[in-house]
Amino acid sequence: MYPPVRKPSKHLKPQQHQDQTQEFIHNLRRSDNTWIGLTDKDEEGDWKWLDGTALSNGYWLKGQPDSQTGDQDCASIGHKSDPLESWRDQQCLLELYRICEMRTVN
Numbered sequence: 001m002y003p004p005v006r007k008p009s010k011h012l013k014p015q016q017h018q019d020q021t022q023e024f025i026h027n028l029r030r031s032d033n034t035w036i037g038l039t040d041k042d043e044e045g046d047w048k049w050l051d052g053t054a055l056s057n058g059y060w061l062k063g064q065p066d067s068q069t070g071d072q073d074c075a076s077i078g079h080k081s082d083p084l085e086s087w088r089d090q091q092c093l094l095e096l097y098r099i100c101e102m103r104t105v106n
Helices: 014-028
Strands: 034-039 074-077 087-090
Touching: 014 034
Parallel strands: none
Antiparallel strands: 034 074, 074 087
């Protein structure tokens, strides 16, 4: 069962909205690591979303990103941690679930 969808309040500050979005994504896949569409493949340490937008706020686990095994250029969200500290860098070739953002159609 998926968690209930919480619509952001009109009165939320941008950071609060980002935190709510992060918690929602964290709860979508409760037991599996999931790709989130973030990479530093072009330049190590320069994290960007797949649409080219620079990362403005991250939810990294303590000590992450670390490129521990070398070529760890993709970010995933883990689910055995605090939702606001759950990202890690991993090798892009791992087969994980994926999450993407889609526009709604009116």
